[in-house]
Amino acid sequence: MNLEQQLIQRLQSLSPSHLEVVNESSGHGGYFPGKESHFKVVVVSDAFEGLRLVQRHQKIYAAAGDLLSPGAIHALAIHAFVASEWQGQATASPECAHAPKSK
Template sequence: MISPDQIEQLIKAKMPDADVAIQDLTGTQDHYQATIVSTSFEGLNLVKQHQLVYGSVNTAMASGDLHALTLKTFTPDEWAQQG
């Protein structure tokens, strides 16, 4: 199992400027949702954005500590438009 803080640390290790919010979707500490706002996403399509995030948590997924991670990714401008 992996904690939300550990997931956040893995993501921020690859994207230090990221604002990250993690939610446990099932209470089992292996199915999470991450909302991430980062300048690293600028100029990338949604697939590339998600690949960037999954690259940061790959070891946790490969080990089975993290079973599923739903992503919501935004550039700072996109996030500002969300209100």
């Protein structure tokens, strides 16, 4: 099972009503086909009710566990919402300073 699939499986523990996991590795330096190092997650869950943003992120880090270790996921962009906040917001990621350059 690849890292993306493992991350999806682990985030299911938060009982999300919406879950989006995007492998953004191709936009970062050192990319090669199949690389899994940079991800973005959008998680909508009642598990975040009453929690501050940092506490929501901590829940996601706890669910991801050892996937956030050297040699696995290097960067994780997190967008965590409760259902009443989620309106299908755009969650674009910024360009990486070390992204592969177009020729």
